[in-house]
Amino acid sequence: MHELSIADAIVQVAGRQAEGRRVTKVHVKVGHLRQVVPSALAFGFGLVAQGTPVEGAELEVETVPAVGWCRSCGAESTLEGFPLRCGECGGLDLEITAGEELLVEYLELEEA
Numbered sequence: 001m002h003e004l005s006i007a008d009a010i011v012q013v014a015g016r017q018a019e020g021r022r023v024t025k026v027h028v029k030v031g032h033l034r035q036v037v038p039s040a041l042a043f044g045f046g047l048v049a050q051g052t053p054v055e056g057a058e059l060e061v062e063t064v065p066a067v068g069w070c071r072s073c074g075a076e077s078t079l080e081g082f083p084l085r086c087g088e089c090g091g092l093d094l095e096i097t098a099g100e101e102l103l104v105e106y107l108e109l110e111e112a
């Protein structure tokens with residue numbers, strides 16, 4: 001379950017940014033290509049957050065669609081499913097322009 005290692009990374013980043021304050025909410029952006037199952041991520045997050053300033057925080061996951069630029073026909077299209085194919089010509093020679101994100105967008109902290 002790779003969600004657990006992703007959850008661990010999120011908790012570490014959030015814990016560092018919180019600078020000792022308690023975190024109440026973590027908003028993350030996760031690209032479609034990361035193939036993260038949100039419920040599995042939430043479960044892993046609850047586990048690894050235990051005993052850290054992030055314990056009990058709400059995890060909000062925003063999924064970013066995958067977008068690719070086709071080197072064959074020049075079209076930019078949203079990519080769904082695997083293998084990734086151009087939405088216009090069906091070509092496989094794509095440059096991925098979105099969908100690989102994994103970032104902590106913002107935190108909400110308890111008032112000091």
Ligand SMILES: [Zn+2]
Nearest residue numbers: 070073086089
């Ligand atoms: Zn194409």
